[in-house]
Structure formats: structure tokens, C-alpha cells
Amino acid sequence: MAETKTAESNLDDLLANEEDLENALCVLAGSDPENCSYSRGYVKRQAVFACNTCTPNAAQPAGICLACANKCHDGHDIFELYTKRNFRCDCGNGKFGDFRCQLIPAKDEENVKNLYNHNFSGCYCSCDRPYPDMEDQVNDEMIQCVVCEDWFHTRHLRCTVAEPEELQEMLCEACMNKAPFLWTYAAHFAVSPEEDEEVDVVEVEEKRHVSGSSKISLEEPSTSLEYKDQEGAATRSLPCKRSHDDMTDRPGETKTASCKLKDLQAQNVARPRRGAVFWPSGWRSRLCTCTSCKRAYVAAQVHFLMDESDSVLAYENRGLVEPFGQHPLMAVTSSMNRVQQLEFIYGYNELTTALTTFFHQCAAENKVITAEAVHQFFEELQAKKRRRTNMGYQ
Known part of the structure; x- marks a missing residue:
């Protein structure tokens, strides 16, 4: 029973390593x-x-x-x-x-x-630390904010971290506050946070996107020429589509477009304005694209949120379908069957982990990396592989 559990554990690790490697190669392939x-x-x-x-x-x-x-x-x-x-x-x-x-x-x-x-x-997160951080004793993964594109330790996000399969993208707290109208959307369809302490909540009766001197009115368009140019650029970047109602309206009739954001605000749903926000798949398509909201996206410099193809996932998918060039590891594994691919990826990850440990140990001990030391390293690695094979593991 113990041997079966070990084999299952090894397979889980192998599959996780394969997914990590595939994700890394997708970034390069695009x-x-x-x-x-x-x-x-x-x-x-x-x-x-x-x-x-x-x-x-x-x-x-x-x-x-x-x-x-x-x-x-x-x-x-x-x-x-x-x-x-x-x-x-x-x-x-x-x-x-x-x-x-x-x-x-x-x-x-x-x-x-x-x-x-x-x-x-070479620094990341609100803690402004390098990655990898040799002084950090906490084994913590990092997640990228879709707006500022900085990377954050999960423990510094000031929120409950959703499981990977539950989320599509993450916005850090600072970026949410730069575009406060997003808190209204978060209250309705983002991953719910844990209610662990008293914090400010979204003003559900707000009639403007942002408070203070940098208010962006939902009703009052800006008269700034620069602002109008930005609005026009944002509008032109969207596909030109006409609905059935638009095409069948009688000449001279005025059609009033509904603002999704106002509709959500009218539902009086509150959410703490604290911590990062995790968004499910397809969340961008649920954002309002009325004229007033487009102005708000441009002013907050988050106009790219209206474009679903802007996401990292869309970029990675394009890299898989139509890669610019084939990464050497992709070329090696493409001719292998499933078992061979898993064995190769296991060996690749084992080698890179061992090499990283070897170099860090030499640096910590101020040792010069000699040809003899490298030769000994590979000898020990080969011996370890032989012992694993003799024990029945491949």
C-alpha cells in the first residue's frame, strides 16, 4: 500500500512538472x-x-x-x-x-x-524582493497582476488565495484602487473573499466611478481634447457590430443604451475594498462597454480589459496553435509517446533542480566550480539514477 501511494505521489509530481514546463514553453513559443x-x-x-x-x-x-x-x-x-x-x-x-x-x-x-x-x-511584489530569494525561508508561489504585471507572493496579497482552477486572472489591491469601479464588478462575480476583519466596503449607491478630485462621471463626458482622442482610440479598437435592434430601428428614433455598471450598482451588493481580487474565466466579457464606461477605462489606463485577447492565457494559447518557432524541448518531446514524455520531463526537472542546488551550495561556500567538481556532480547524479532503477523506479 505504501509503495502504491509513493508511485501515485510521484505521478502527481510528474504531471505537475509537465504542466509547469508546458506553461513555460508556451510563453516562449508565442x-x-x-x-x-x-x-x-x-x-x-x-x-x-x-x-x-x-x-x-x-x-x-x-x-x-x-x-x-x-x-x-x-x-x-x-x-x-x-x-x-x-x-x-x-x-x-x-x-x-x-x-x-x-x-x-x-x-x-x-x-x-x-x-x-x-x-x-530583478525585484518583485510589494516586499520589493528578488526572485528566487535565497533569504526567504517561506515556500510561497508568486502570482502576476493582470494590470501592473508585477508578481506578488500569495502571502502579500491581503486576501484568500483562490485555487488555480477557480481563477482566470488576478488584480492586486493597488490596481483595483486605481480603477475603483472594478470593485462593483468584484462584488457580483469575482471570487468571494473571506470576511476576517472590518474593512471599508464598496459604496453601492455611488454615481461616479471614482471619488475625490479625479472623479470620472458616468453621466458627464470630458471636454478635454486629449480625453476625446483617448476615447476615440478606445472606441475604434473595438469591433464594429450592429445588433438586430440597431438595424431595425426606425429613422429618427433615439435608442438608449443600458449601462451594466449602473445596473449592478442598483442591486446594492457590497464587498470589502481590501486585498487582491481573483476573477473567473470570461470575466472581461461581462464588463460594460457603454460610452461612459469606455471613458473610465481609458482614464484609469485599463482600456485593455475590454480586449479578451490581451490576456496571458490567450497569448499562451496562440503560442500553442501557431508558435513563432519550436523550442528545443518541444522538438525533443514531440516524437515521444506519453510515457516517454513523462520520463523525459521528470529527468529534465530533476537535473535542473540538482544543478540549481549544486550552484547555490558552491556560492554559499565560496567554492570555485572546477571541472573536477562538475564531473563529480554528474557521477553522483548517475549513481542516484542507477539506484532508483535498481529499486524498480523508472
Whole structure:
């Protein structure tokens, strides 16, 4: 019975490792590993990296695409930033001094529309710590906010963390407060928080999206020319569709569109305005897209929430269906059957874990990594594999 439980446990770990590896490869598959993305402009979403060797100054953050990380910065100290939206490759621009991109040498001095945060300096979360953090004794996973795209330890989200299968995306508390009207939606169809202490609740009778000096009225449009330009851009980015009612209206009749947000506010449902919010699959499609709400999204700089294809999941799915290039590990496993794939992934994860431990141990003991030490490491790894095989494990 004990042996059966161990085998089941190993299989569960194996499947989890396979899923983690597949997710990591999906991120890379959606980006071009051979050609610098600079010529494509501000790419809707792509894998982005930061080079601590070339741009170590936090005051001058810079990001590079997958191809430049492979070709131009091979062997450098690289931070993997997962994906970023609307980002243009910085490799070789004015932030890199005399260093020039090998793939597209001629670039603007700066990509003024790029957004940066402390991730580009290798720090994450509200605790501003590196990842991996060798001083952190807590085994805690990190989750990315869909708006600011920073990564947070689950223990620093100030909320109950939903199980992965229950959620689609997460918004941190700071981003929720930058777009306060989202608390109304959260009260109706986001994952419910635990009621563990007294906190402020959503004002269910509010007639404006935001309170204070930066109010965005649901009824009163802005007269600012810049604001009108932003609104027009947001409206043009949406598909032009006409409903049956629109097409059958008589000339001269005025049709009043209903605001979903106002309808939800009228239902008097409250939720604590505290902590991160976890959203289920398809939540973006339930946001109101009336004219007033579009203005609010633009003003709060969350207009991309109206676009379901903006999500990381949509990006990963595109990478699976139409990848830019095949990752070497994908090429290796594609010809294997299910059992062989699992065995390969198990071995791959075992090797990477062992190597990470080996390097960290050498660094902690200030040991120089010699050829003899590496040879001994692989000898011990091979011996461990033989012992596992002799015991009946494959």
C-alpha cells in the first residue's frame, strides 16, 4: 500500500512538472526566438527579459525580446520577466551605451511608450524582493497582476488565495484602487473573499466611478481634447457590430443604451475594498462597454480589459496553435509517446533542480566550480539514477 501511494505521489509530481514546463514553453513559443521584435513596434504581448550585465542601473530600466536574449545577450545575467504588454525591444538603444543590437543595430534612443517597474531590476511584489530569494525561508508561489504585471507572493496579497482552477486572472489591491469601479464588478462575480476583519466596503449607491478630485462621471463626458482622442482610440479598437435592434430601428428614433455598471450598482451588493481580487474565466466579457464606461477605462489606463485577447492565457494559447518557432524541448518531446514524455520531463526537472542546488551550495561556500567538481556532480547524479532503477523506479 505504501509503495502504491509513493508511485501515485510521484505521478502527481510528474504531471505537475509537465504542466509547469508546458506553461513555460508556451510563453516562449508565442515570441520569435530568431528575429528581434523591434520592427513590429509595440508588440501587443511578448516574452520580455532584462539584462543585468548591460543595464544594471535601476534608474535606466530596459527590456529585451526573446531573440535578443538568445543572440545578443548570451551568457549575460538575464532576468526573465515572463510577458509584458505593448512593449518594444530596447536592445542596443541609448540605455545600453556603446552596446549595439546584433539583429537590428539601428534603433531609436528610447521607446517612450514602454512601461517599466521594479521587475526590470530583478525585484518583485510589494516586499520589493528578488526572485528566487535565497533569504526567504517561506515556500510561497508568486502570482502576476493582470494590470501592473508585477508578481506578488500569495502571502502579500491581503486576501484568500483562490485555487488555480477557480481563477482566470488576478488584480492586486493597488490596481483595483486605481480603477475603483472594478470593485462593483468584484462584488457580483469575482471570487468571494473571506470576511476576517472590518474593512471599508464598496459604496453601492455611488454615481461616479471614482471619488475625490479625479472623479470620472458616468453621466458627464470630458471636454478635454486629449480625453476625446483617448476615447476615440478606445472606441475604434473595438469591433464594429450592429445588433438586430440597431438595424431595425426606425429613422429618427433615439435608442438608449443600458449601462451594466449602473445596473449592478442598483442591486446594492457590497464587498470589502481590501486585498487582491481573483476573477473567473470570461470575466472581461461581462464588463460594460457603454460610452461612459469606455471613458473610465481609458482614464484609469485599463482600456485593455475590454480586449479578451490581451490576456496571458490567450497569448499562451496562440503560442500553442501557431508558435513563432519550436523550442528545443518541444522538438525533443514531440516524437515521444506519453510515457516517454513523462520520463523525459521528470529527468529534465530533476537535473535542473540538482544543478540549481549544486550552484547555490558552491556560492554559499565560496567554492570555485572546477571541472573536477562538475564531473563529480554528474557521477553522483548517475549513481542516484542507477539506484532508483535498481529499486524498480523508472
